[in-house]
Amino acid sequence: VEEDLRDFELYEDWLDDEPRQRGSGRRLSRRASVAERTTDPDQERSPEGAWIDEFTDAGLISGAIRAIKSGKEAAVYLCRANPDAGPSLLAAKIYHPRRSRGFQNDSMYTHGRVILNGQIRRAVLGRSGYGRQVEAAMWIDREFAHMELLHSAGADVARPIKLGAWGILMHYYGDEDAPAPQLKDVRLEPQAAREVFDRLMANVELMLSNHIVHADLSPYNVLMWEDSPVIIDLPQAVDARTNRNAHMLLERDIDHLCRYFVRHGIDRDPRRLADSLWNRYLFARL
Ligand SMILES: Nc1ncnc2c1ncn2[C@@H]1O[C@H](COP(=O)(O)OP(=O)(O)O)[C@@H](O)[C@H]1O
Numbered sequence: 001v002e003e004d005l006r007d008f009e010l011y012e013d014w015l016d017d018e019p020r021q022r023g024s025g026r027r028l029s030r031r032a033s034v035a036e037r038t039t040d041p042d043q044e045r046s047p048e049g050a051w052i053d054e055f056t057d058a059g060l061i062s063g064a065i066r067a068i069k070s071g072k073e074a075a076v077y078l079c080r081a082n083p084d085a086g087p088s089l090l091a092a093k094i095y096h097p098r099r100s101r102g103f104q105n106d107s108m109y110t111h112g113r114v115i116l117n118g119q120i121r122r123a124v125l126g127r128s129g130y131g132r133q134v135e136a137a138m139w140i141d142r143e144f145a146h147m148e149l150l151h152s153a154g155a156d157v158a159r160p161i162k163l164g165a166w167g168i169l170m171h172y173y174g175d176e177d178a179p180a181p182q183l184k185d186v187r188l189e190p191q192a193a194r195e196v197f198d199r200l201m202a203n204v205e206l207m208l209s210n211h212i213v214h215a216d217l218s219p220y221n222v223l224m225w226e227d228s229p230v231i232i233d234l235p236q237a238v239d240a241r242t243n244r245n246a247h248m249l250l251e252r253d254i255d256h257l258c259r260y261f262v263r264h265g266i267d268r269d270p271r272r273l274a275d276s277l278w279n280r281y282l283f284a285r286l
């Protein structure tokens with residue numbers, strides 16, 4: 001694994017870059033907040049509810065309405081937004097502490113990542129309790145950073161609102177009764193299918209031109225709202241400059257999309273699409 005930590009991406013850059021306000025009113029750097037949340041005994045005892053306080057204290061939501069989905073890594077809650085906050089509903093994706101995907105089988109995604117702080121690096125590599133907590137915090141930070149970057153680049157990713165200690169507050173796609181359906185559950189007319197496919201491929205290209213491969217793109221992680229796709233679930237996205245699996249992951253993403261669209265009469269060769277994008281990326285033509 002040490003080999004995975006050689007040169008490459010200055011991973012802590014974005015842990016450090018943006019001071020943020022915490023409920024206590026103190027200003028802490030992101031690195032401090034990672035350390036802080038991993039040593040706070042309350043976090044271990046009662047993550048449920050604590051995340052609500054964090055977002056209500058920040059004046060963003062007035063409370064949670066219900067869980068939309070609870071998986072093994074994260075639960076997504078529909079929240080009532082604070083009336084001043086713009087949209088009336090928001091979604092909070094809250095990770096279960098110490099159970100994220102980041103703890104198993106993640107070397108495919110973390111290749112090329114560099115942790116400059118020696119103490120934290122050793123803890124993460126050694127998989128100590130502390131290391132696992134740091135890893136969980138990094139996983140959340142990563143998802144938020146990917147969402148912010150891609151959203152501001154104009155990609156159709158869910159709009160991020162606030163990074164919290166336990167998860168992410170973002171725009172909610174759907175209405176009070178139900179969240180937007182996943183692409184896998186939607187039947188599209190032929191013309192609409194072509195448009196959605198082209199739009200998703202344009203998103204894959206835009207992400208790649210920003211050096212990002214989603215790495216878990218599939219009809220499960222695309223919501224359809226108001227006839228447009230919204231891409232979600234980005235913690236595992238990889239940096240195409242540094243991760244040696246990026247090309248393979250790009251091809252896998254495109255393959256998942258192509259397989260879904262076959263049923264809509266769109267028959268494209270995922271390998272050729274991926275190779276062509278990758279070559280344009282390598283030769284700086286994206
Ligand atoms: N912003 C959102 N608006 C509406 N529904 C959402 C939103 N984010 C997630 N969901 C719902 O929650 C589910 C799980 O979210 P996801 O980010 O894919 O996490 P997981 O890692 O559990 O797959 C999604 O399939 C979707 O149904």
Ligand SMILES: [Mg+2]
Nearest residue numbers: 220221232233
């Ligand atoms: Mg998902």
